[in-house]
Amino acid sequence: MxxxxxxxxxxxxxxxxxxxxxxxxxxxxxxxxxxxxxxxxxxxxxxxxxxxxxxxxxxxxxxxxxxxxxxxxxxxxxxxxxxxxxxxxxxxxxxxxxxxxxxxxxxxxxxxxxxxxxxxxxxxxxxxxxxxxxxxxxxxxxxHGEAGSRLLVSPQEFDKSEVLRILPIRSLSSKIVGKRSALSLEAFLCEYFLSGSPVIITDCMAHWPARTRWNDMDYLRRIAGDRTVPVEHLS
Missing domain, CATH: 1.20.1320 (phosphoenolpyruvate carboxylase, domain 3)
Structure with a gap:
């Protein structure tokens, strides 16, 4: 070393x-x-x-x-x-x-x-x-190593009943709801938004490093925890 x-x-x-x-x-x-x-x-x-x-x-x-x-x-x-x-x-x-x-x-x-x-x-x-x-x-x-990094937000299981309680009733009236992976903005506008059709979009943020890195306290402390930044009071 x-x-x-x-x-x-x-x-x-x-x-x-x-x-x-x-x-x-x-x-x-x-x-x-x-x-x-x-x-x-x-x-x-x-x-x-x-x-x-x-x-x-x-x-x-x-x-x-x-x-x-x-x-x-x-x-x-x-x-x-x-x-x-x-x-x-x-x-x-x-x-x-x-x-x-x-x-x-x-x-x-x-x-x-x-x-x-x-x-x-x-x-x-x-x-x-x-x-x-x-x-x-x-x-x-x-x-002596830790089993895993400390997460700021703990992963939670998907609660379907809670989603159904929050969603407006009309949003559930469609009999067919498409599910698309990593749907582009252009495709969303042309195929779903203009026609008012519902769609479930997945994996749009899967490639974002921030999804895992910004949820890791050890990572944040390692790259930014010791930096000094100016703070100004604006009145």
Whole structure:
């Protein structure tokens, strides 16, 4: 099993940051960010505390006044710090914290490093998925795996009497009711809707992955449970 530390180079690749870092740090310094530049340089050299300190410094600058008055360079600085912090979280196997750092970089950061952030999120999710599947495989080998995934909606048997109670009486007056599998919209309109004939349509959603995936709590937590999203109050 490969460790998160072994996957860090491929999970979080930052080509834009690598090429734009000198110019970005110079711009930050020219706007008074000497301390940030120092911390960011140490973070790039492998200092996790420096990465966290740089993130806090950029965060303070983002909240130094109204959003429209924040210098764009500090938004890019925050994105840079978030990428550094996420790398350390991933190397420690902290997938949730890594994703949160990257999501915050997207929400609050600037456009310069957006591609790096998006790519890093895909990499962390892939590394997390591999880690999850390896754990499941290990549990199955040891006999500790669950019998099945937890479903949000439990399958229920078809209750014909309940359907007859709900349906209007006139809807049951037709002696012949057709039953078609995966009927197209065009065929439904031409063959049944225009003539007012009833029809039972089946299997129209059988190919939808959401029928099973969105009903699996483990799947939802695995792909979206650790993501951070902005919430705005509209009055």
């Amino acid at each position: 490969s460790s998160p530390a072994a996957n860090i180079a491929t999970a979080i690749s930052t080509p834009t940051l690598d090429s734009e870092s000198p110019a970005l740090l110079q711009s930050i310094t020219s706007h008074g960010g000497y301390a940030f530049t120092r911390m960011a340089t140490l973070a790039a050299a492998g200092d996790q505390r420096a990465a966290e300190a740089a993130c806090e410094m950029a965060w303070e600058q983002l909240h130094s006044g109204p959003w429209h008055s924040v210098l764009p360079v500090w938004r890019d600085a925050y994105s840079m710090a978030c990428l550094h912090v996420a790398k350390f979280h991933l190397s420690n196997g902290e997938f949730r914290d890594a994703l949160r750092s990257l999501d915050m970089g997207i929400i609050m950061g600037g456009p310069l490093l957006r591609k790096d952030l998006d790519s890093a999120i895909e990499g962390v999710l892939a590394a997390k998925s591999r880690h999850y599947h390896n754990e499941v495989a290990d549990n199955d080998k040891e006999g």
